[in-house]
Amino acid sequence: MAVGYAMTKKDLQDRLRRIEGQVRGLQRMVDEDTYCIDVLTQLSSVVAALKATGMGLLDDHVRHCVRESVEQGDGDAKIEELMAAVARFSGR
Amino acid sequence: MAVGYAMTKKDLQDRLRRIEGQVRGLQRMVDEDTYCIDVLTQLSSVVAALKATGMGLLDDHVRHCVRESVEQGDGDAKIEELMAAVARFSGR
Amino acid sequence: MAVGYAMTKKDLQDRLRRIEGQVRGLQRMVDEDTYCIDVLTQLSSVVAALKATGMGLLDDHVRHCVRESVEQGDGDAKIEELMAAVARFSGR
Amino acid sequence: MAVGYAMTKKDLQDRLRRIEGQVRGLQRMVDEDTYCIDVLTQLSSVVAALKATGMGLLDDHVRHCVRESVEQGDGDAKIEELMAAVARFSGR
Numbered sequence: 001m002a003v004g005y006a007m008t009k010k011d012l013q014d015r016l017r018r019i020e021g022q023v024r025g026l027q028r029m030v031d032e033d034t035y036c037i038d039v040l041t042q043l044s045s046v047v048a049a050l051k052a053t054g055m056g057l058l059d060d061h062v063r064h065c066v067r068e069s070v071e072q073g074d075g076d077a078k079i080e081e082l083m084a085a086v087a088r089f090s091g092r
Numbered sequence: 093m094a095v096g097y098a099m100t101k102k103d104l105q106d107r108l109r110r111i112e113g114q115v116r117g118l119q120r121m122v123d124e125d126t127y128c129i130d131v132l133t134q135l136s137s138v139v140a141a142l143k144a145t146g147m148g149l150l151d152d153h154v155r156h157c158v159r160e161s162v163e164q165g166d167g168d169a170k171i172e173e174l175m176a177a178v179a180r181f182s183g184r
Numbered sequence: 185m186a187v188g189y190a191m192t193k194k195d196l197q198d199r200l201r202r203i204e205g206q207v208r209g210l211q212r213m214v215d216e217d218t219y220c221i222d223v224l225t226q227l228s229s230v231v232a233a234l235k236a237t238g239m240g241l242l243d244d245h246v247r248h249c250v251r252e253s254v255e256q257g258d259g260d261a262k263i264e265e266l267m268a269a270v271a272r273f274s275g276r
Numbered sequence: 277m278a279v280g281y282a283m284t285k286k287d288l289q290d291r292l293r294r295i296e297g298q299v300r301g302l303q304r305m306v307d308e309d310t311y312c313i314d315v316l317t318q319l320s321s322v323v324a325a326l327k328a329t330g331m332g333l334l335d336d337h338v339r340h341c342v343r344e345s346v347e348q349g350d351g352d353a354k355i356e357e358l359m360a361a362v363a364r365f366s367g368r
Contacts (some may be wrong), residue, residue: 003261009122009178013119013122016115016118016119016163019115020112020116020119023108023111023115027108027109027112030101030104030105030108031105034096036149036153036157037150037153037173037174037177040146040149040150040177040180041180043142043145043146043149043181044146044177044180044181047139047142047146047181047183049116050135050142051138051139051274053275054094054135054136055267055270057128057131057132057135058128058132058267058270059267060128060210061128061129061132062263062266062267063263065128067259067263070169070251070254070255071254075251077115077252079246079247082127082129082244083239083246085129085133085136086239086242086274087239088133088136089132089135089136089274090235090239090273090274091136091367143366147363147366150359150362151359154355154358154359155355159346159355162343162346162347162351163347167346171339171343174359175334175338177361178334178362178366180307182327182331192283193306194277196306197306197307200302200303200306203299204300204303205295207292207295207296207299210292211289211292212290214285214289214292215289217328219359220334220336220341221337221357223333224330224333224334224337224361224364225364227330227333228330228361228364228365228367230326231326231330234319234322234326235323238319238320238323238328239318241319242312244312245312245313252308265313266313269313269317269320272317272320273316273320273323275320275323275324
């Protein structure tokens, strides 16, 4: 069985590469003594991009791994694990 | 006047470099078809690290730029700008 | 079919009643000109209590409604709906 | 000295009363076995309303208490306290 996000693996990698570039952009901004509020605004965009990527991962996970486990009558552990991940991801 | 975060510039750069490494780690995890929940857990750590860095920036900004502006009887615009940044940063 | 959270309905109602009391407590604090930071700290607790309640709802929803739909080979719409709710709940 | 949010005290109370009503609305929804996703959507709105109220409190606090303390050459403790409150409020 392919992992859940196989179908969008390229999309995931593209997003992560873009995020890596944004983090390097933050380093450049700090190097050049960019005004703190502008750095913070850019940092908030990176957080948003990461969270959107996390939502994509979560979505794929539910559509594939969780669904398959439930179909095989074996969803309990997967659902438990999912909810813990959602809680961590939502920051609580 | 030095920018607000000058004193901790090295610390900021260290954190951002570590975050860049974590984002590359995420790419590796995806490449190696790591289980989605484990990728998501790692991604949640990167979000937390970015937010902690943002709190550091915010802290320095208030202690320096905002304080100086208020001391010079000119705090209004800075406070306005600060609150907008806090709202963006808190994700609303 | 009973709704998803039927089994913990009393627990849900107890939490919501407690939250209602906390919101009235906030009003009292404002009435009595309590120091803003103390009001804000209390308000942050109410937000946390609401989010914990939301996580409980989400958990029950996945364990019952989503699981049942998947078992009946009809999970697509439910999963779509779930992810939209998680996104709203996580504040993005 | 009046507390920071004195000028908008009525506005604050109005918001909190509306939020109290929304929490009672959630109890009614649960009583009537409303579909969990609809309860969760409503709960997400209450969280957003509370956070908006918190932003208002924070804003007033900075404009009054923090500014005054800084003007009196005594901003350190207030800024420390403010940043701790922002961290709690942003949920980390």
